[in-house]
Amino acid sequence: MWVQNLTPNQQVPTCSWCGKDFASTGRGRPRKYCSQACRQRAYEQRNNVSGTTIPAEAVIMSPERASELKDSLFELRCAAEDIATAVKDGEDPHEISFLCREMVELARNIEKLRS
Helix, strand or coil, rough: CCCCCCCCCCCCCEECCCCCCCCCCCCCCCCCCCCHHHHHHHHHHHHHHCCCCCCCCCCCHHHHHHHHHHHHHHHHHHHHHHHHHHHHHHCCCHHHHHHHHHHHHHHHHCCCCCC
């Protein structure tokens, strides 16, 4: 399979259902989903909300998943506060870089709302 090389301004495509990054072939219409399973889940949701006032693109999650998301956002805020404290205290740039990478990874996981 031929994979398109991205220029610095281009972003890696992400699945419209699960948020996972996937490779673009660079040919034809851009893909919206990483797999047939995600495409099917998106179809099922659109079908389930048709005829209701719920928008087709709405993210519907269980109360447990909403609580997990809230906890994850708290972790992300704590990571940002750790970085701010490290900078204020004049920590080593390598330590600050490590904390930044950790925060970016937390944010990437949070972006995957349906995982």
